[in-house]
Amino acid sequence: MSVRFFIILVLVMVAMLALFLALLATETALSVWQRLSAAPLWLQAAYLLIVFLVASASVLLAWRWLKPRQTRTKRATRSGPLDDASLQNELLESASSGVDVESALAEIREQRRRKAHSEVYIALFGEVSTGKSSLVNALLPDARTESDPRAGTTLTVRHYRWTARDGDSVIISDLPGFNLGDHPEAMDEARRSHLVIFLCDGDLADSQFQQLRQLQESGKPLLIALNKMDRYSDTERQSIVDRIAGNSGLPLRDIVQVKTGGREEVVRMLSDGTERADTREREADIRSLRTAIQRHLDENLELMESLRDTAVLLLASEKLERAKHEHRETEAEQLVHRYSRRAVVGAMAAVAPGSDIVIQGVLATRLVQELCKLYDVEVKEVQIESFLKLAGGKIKNASAITLAIAGNALKAFPGMGTLSGGLMHAVAYGLIFDSLGRAAAQTLASRGELRPYPAVQAFEELLRENLESGAGRFAKLAISQKAKADAS
Numbered sequence: 097m098s099v100r101f102f103i104i105l106v107l108v109m110v111a112m113l114a115l116f117l118a119l120l121a122t123e124t125a126l127s128v129w130q131r132l133s134a135a136p137l138w139l140q141a142a143y144l145l146i147v148f149l150v151a152s153a154s155v156l157l158a159w160r161w162l163k164p165r166q167t168r169t170k171r172a173t174r175s176g177p178l179d180d181a182s183l184q185n186e187l188l189e190s191a192s193s194g195v196d197v198e199s200a201l202a203e204i205r206e207q208r209r210r211k212a213h214s215e216v217y218i219a220l221f222g223e224v225s226t227g228k229s230s231l232v233n234a235l236l237p238d239a240r241t242e243s244d245p246r247a248g249t250t251l252t253v254r255h256y257r258w259t260a261r262d263g264d265s266v267i268i269s270d271l272p273g274f275n276l277g278d279h280p281e282a283m284d285e286a287r288r289s290h291l292v293i294f295l296c297d298g299d300l301a302d303s304q305f306q307q308l309r310q311l312q313e314s315g316k317p318l319l320i321a322l323n324k325m326d327r328y329s330d331t332e333r334q335s336i337v338d339r340i341a342g343n344s345g346l347p348l349r350d351i352v353q354v355k356t357g358g359r360e361e362v363v364r365m366l367s368d369g370t371e372r373a374d375t376r377e378r379e380a381d382i383r384s385l386r387t388a389i390q391r392h393l394d395e396n397l398e399l400m401e402s403l404r405d406t407a408v409l410l411l412a413s414e415k416l417e418r419a420k421h422e423h424r425e426t427e428a429e430q431l432v433h434r435y436s437r438r439a440v441v442g443a444m445a446a447v448a449p450g451s452d453i454v455i456q457g458v459l460a461t462r463l464v465q466e467l468c469k470l471y472d473v474e475v476k477e478v479q480i481e482s483f484l485k486l487a488g489g490k491i492k493n494a495s496a497i498t499l500a501i502a503g504n505a506l507k508a509f510p511g512m513g514t515l516s517g518g519l520m521h522a523v524a525y526g527l528i529f530d531s532l533g534r535a536a537a538q539t540l541a542s543r544g545e546l547r548p549y550p551a552v553q554a555f556e557e558l559l560r561e562n563l564e565s566g567a568g569r570f571a572k573l574a575i576s577q578k579a580k581a582d583a584s
Contacts, residue, residue, distance in 0.1 A: 175230045183204075203415060228271070252272065253269055326355065440573055535557075
């Protein structure tokens with residue numbers, strides 16, 4: 097009862113104090129206003145201006161203090177729009193840092209080679225068995241391609257030369273079917289081309305619309321060629337065309353109907369009542385597609401060239417980013433391995449009680465600092481301290497099982513299971529540092545900043561997952577270090 101009475105008394109006193117301050121502020125404001133009303137107009141204006149500026153400055157300072165900060169990394173921003181010069185600078189900087197930039201350079205070299213030969217590239221894109229190889233045969237009767245009613249005839253990117261009506265040298269790229277396993281080179285070649293022919297044999301499925309949208313996002317000029325449409329009535333064909341146009345946003349003149357020819361399987365009824373599977377040649381008719389291609393060459397060649405250059409630069413930039421990511425992953429793995437080794441050695445070298453904690457704390461801080469530097473992430477000491485403090489709490493909870501697993505790993509080596517706990521602590525610290533470094537690297541790579549709580553969650557998961565698999569490795573390392581120390 098006394099506690100409740102005390103709380104009520106405090107609340108009443110706070111309310112009375114707030115009321116008193118409000119009355120005092122009101123009285124002061126009224127007094128100042130009365131005096132101002134008798135003052136000259138310029139003095140009134142000056143006073144009100146000062147009050148406004150002070151109030152605005154207070155609000156601004158409060159907002160800047162309270163608003164959430166946005167962490168930016170060096171690699172998250174680009175100094176300007178993507179162009180050849182900026183990409184070249186990035187390539188030079190990355191190469192000097194040890195990044196393998198060959199894949200990005202290959203894209204630029206191929207782009208320059210194609211521009212030098214003034215060749216127009218047209219990619220045939222679509223699912224398997226829609227008639228891409230048959231379409232090449234129809235466009236280029238002398239081209240040697242395999243057309244087979246079974247799925248998956250084209251497994252690699254093939255190029256064929258075609259001379260357009262106006263004399264342009266056109267290269268036809270026959271791409272693997274995008275539903276025939278993982279073929280990233282098919283999408284890459286489509287992005288390198290000037291024009292993409294998206295071939296299908298009916299209304300588009302969800303997977304086809306997904307691929308079509310991916311091509312449209314690259315800014316690539318598109319033609320949709322509907323093959324084998326003679327299977328439908330006129331009403332059904334028009335309905336399919338209208339639906340594709342509505343869902344894709346393409347104009348109707350860029351959706352054409354073709355017959356690519358090729359062979360098809362048929363079942364024949366014989367005179368004796370039996371059936372026999374056979375193949376027959378289909379008549380080809382691609383006049384509407386030829387007309388649509390020629391229209392793009394006549395009207396949009398300069399635009400297609402510009403879009404192709406932009407797409408290739410973006411493709412090279414993406415390959416450079418992937419190379420940077422792989423380089424950082426490799427460097428991060430080496431850093432974690434190096435510091436885990438140092439943690440093992442440091443734990444074995446500790447002689448004074450508690451000195452291993454001091455040694456490992458310094459090593460852990462340096463490990464996180466080097467990982468942040470590798471990922472170009474600006475980090476404050478308080479963030480590192482918060483991460484290591486939270487990780488320390490997780491280590492305390494898991495210390496017993498970690499030491500037990502470390503001890504079991506040492507028992508696999510004759511005579512090591514009966515040694516003092518120094519080796520066990522060394523193995524445990526190796527496991528801890530390995531998981532700690534990997535967790536920090538994963539967080540930096542995925543989030544672009546060191547977020548203590550997500551990083552600690554990743555650390556806890558990695559430590560739990562890697563206890564059994566990593567214990568033997570660090571036990572072997574600890575024993576090796578002990579043997580070296582004994583020998584010296």
